[in-house]
């Protein structure tokens with residue numbers, strides 16, 4: 001197994017790059033998908049959330065009531081801390097489980113983690129940073145994801161700066177151009193990934 005991280009600001013094109021890598025055969029371990037998976041109906045995480053915040057965080061059909069959680073958790077910093085203390089360890093453990101299942105293979109495993117710069121991980125052989133100017137992030141969030149400009153700026157402002165993210169990069173994908181300009185960079189990225197050594201059979205993830 002070869003193990004790398006993939007990150008970038010919201011709207012930078014992480015999902016686009018991750019899909020292109022998956023198409024070439026990479027195994028993607030997607031933090032956002034794992035967050036959804038550990039909060040499935042009947043999960044211990046959902047139960048712990050109901051125990052802490054009240055039964056209204058579970059909808060009638062047993063699924064997570066996102067609006068109810070947002071209302072309680074974003075009301076005060078202590079509640080948000082409590083929510084993170086429930087969700088984060090479960091997400092981390094499940095991501096590690098999915099990665100470790102690939103250890104006996106020669107797959108390229110990409111941990112797609114939006115907030116990787118904010119929450120660095122050990123064990124990665126490199127970090128791919130998808131980089132665009134802030135104006136491009138805003139423009140794509142408005143054009144393709146239905147944000148208004150103020151919301152887009154607010155979301156971007158809560159994340160790491162472009163410079164902080166770039167400082168962690170082993171490989172930078174410049175996604176400031178069009179999708180055609182991205183393609184040759186994906187080819188170069190795929191070549192770079194092949195140059196990384198296979199991890200040894202006794203590799204472990206500690207956090």
Ligand code: ADP
Nearest residue numbers: 009010011012013014015016140144177178179
């Ligand atoms: P992220 O996962 O980083 O939030 P996405 O991959 O979802 O970002 O990209 C945000 C939006 O911009 C999507 O609608 C995507 O199709 C579009 N997009 C990504 N890269 C480009 C590009 N080079 N040119 C034009 N649109 C792009």
